[in-house]
Amino acid sequence: MTFWNEELETMPADKLKEMQFRLLQNEIKTMYGKSAFFRKRMDSVGLKPEDITDMEQFRKIPCMKKTDLRDNYPDGLFVVPYDDLVRVHVSSGTTGKPTVAGYTQKDIDNWTESLARGMTSFGAGKKDVMQNMHGYGLFTGGLGVHYAGERIGATVIPTGVGNTDRQIQLMQDLPVTFLAGTPSYMFHIADVCDQKGIDIRRDTKVRKALCGGEPWSESMRKKLYDRTGIKAYSCYGASEFYGPMFLECSEQAGMHVWADLALVEILDKDGNPVPDGEQGEVVVTMLQKEAFPLIRYKIGDISSITWEKCKCGRTHPRLGRITGRADDMIVVRGINVFPSQVESVIGEMPFLAPFYHITLTNPNYMDKMVVDVEILPECLPDMTDQLDRMTQQVVDRMKEILNLKVVVKINLPNTLERCDGKSKHVTDNRSWD
Incomplete structure (x- = not known):
């Protein structure tokens, strides 16, 4: 079994939770001092950073929602000047106003680190040639995956999305072993290969893929493998976090949420935590984010989380497959x-x-x-x-x-x-x- 950071990834769960809560307290203290938005949120319920001594106190902090991002468009939540930002990504918003996410260098490094751990967990590494079919530009997928691929030592081919004939030609002509893109585009690639009489098993070296950005099922994954021989691994994230962040390992038993980078709560409709393994709404707190606060952020997805140690040896919690939405958002082609x-x-x-x-x-x-x-x-x-x-x-x-x-x-x-x-x-x- 290969690890990117074995000591951290296999830390005993109790030690991991202690470290996670220390990082949480530090992030709350930092954002309370820097963010007028977050300070007002805490003051509205009579809380100060020193009051957050356990999870019960932490859960008194009102949740953030997508409307908070819209109401503070474009950069009202940023807590650092543009001089300290190295990148800005933009994604779709609720009423035509997009979501704007700023990144410091540390934010980019943590994002890359997260994906590097995840890619390593399903066996990607220096020997891989990765064809990145996510879109490059304002959305986060392309650049996030690209940086992580380079970080683990893989050779990255930045094809971007579309131009399917060229994608397939490169898959044949170059020693590509690893694809990254949306599940639906993987099936489109398979369809066009069938039309051209190209057998991905025989005519390419592609054997694994990183898929995300839209819903898909286990049966879909099996069909992709049966048709192409490509073993696909799921990922999860959003530009509000950093981008795609949490990936499945070789066991494919949930997406590892790195506890030093994020704290994920699963809440019922009344806002109460559900037992380990039960379904509820995903609420995310980023623990080392610098550019703007993301504390108790209701992303709207329905899932579950477990702290049970994974068979791969990693002790960080695992997020289950997303099974629905708590709001009216739909995901179309990612x-x-x-x-x-x-x-x-x-x-x-x-x-x-x-x-x-x-x-x-x-x-x-x-x-x-x-x-x-x-x-x-x-x-x-x-x-x-x-x-x-x-x-x-x-x-x-x-x-x-x-x-x-x-x-x-x-x-x-x-x-x-x-x-x-x-x-x-x-x-x-x-x-x-």
């Missing part, structure tokens, strides 16, 4: 989408009524998002080409706001379903079985 974003686009269009419906499917595991909208009676066009221009206007604006290409269908007036109570705007017909 991108966070909120119905309120779609609503905001519709509100900008003077020819549309305020009714819509989103339908999600995933033929061959590639997500497809269809948005049905409704035209106002007084705006019915006389010519088909006018309707086409209206449709394209909505498609283009959706892409600007969502960073995602969707199919838009403009329906006749009074044809979309109305609801007496809370509208159901999303039908998710995707299957990962």
Whole structure:
């Protein structure tokens, strides 16, 4: 068994929890002094940093939510000047406003360290040639995985997302052993290889993959392996943390949450902690974050966590597979989408009524998002080409706001379903079985 930092990764759980709580106390003290936002949060419940002497006191701190990031857009939560930042990433937000995450050099180093430990835990290393098919740019996946691949000594090919024919050519022509990308793109690669008569087992050296950014199931993982011989490992994260951070090891029994970098709580609907191994909402506290506070952050995912020692020998807690959401966010091709974003686009269009419906499917595991909208009676066009221009206007604006290409269908007036109570705007017909 190979470790990146064996002493730390196999530290006895009681010692690990002691270290974790010391780091927590230090982070709270630091952010209370630097962050007006966090100081106001603690003051609102009568807490000072010295009051946080156990987890019961810690849980009195109000949780952060995505709305806090939106309300402080773009950089109201930053606690260091831009002179001390080395990078800024931007991801989709709840109402068209993106989430902006700043990083100090230490933040980047900790992010890279986290992924380096995770990659090492499933056997990646210096002998690997990694083709990184995550997007490079404002989203966090591409650069995070790239830096970690270099850190473990792998050779990194920064192909980015798309250009599938070129991706497959490089997989054949170069000694690529390791892919990184979304699960759906792995299946797309497999589909195109089948069409071209390319056998990934026979014609490439690819045998493992790091997959994340969107939901997928165990049966999906098995199908990928049966088709391609690629053993895929899950990862979990968000730009609010650092980016993708927590990976499965060779045992594939949950994603290791490095206890020196993050504290994860699992809470029930009333905000109380659930027993080890039971499902609840994921709440994350970053323990060494410098650029802005992330303390008791409700990310909205549903999962479980266990401190049971992993068969790989690592003692850090393991986060189970994400099984759902506590809010209305959906993930489409690795991108966070909120119905309120779609609503905001519709509100900008003077020819549309305020009714819509989103339908999600995933033929061959590639997500497809269809948005049905409704035209106002007084705006019915006389010519088909006018309707086409209206449709394209909505498609283009959706892409600007969502960073995602969707199919838009403009329906006749009074044809979309109305609801007496809370509208159901999303039908998710995707299957990962």
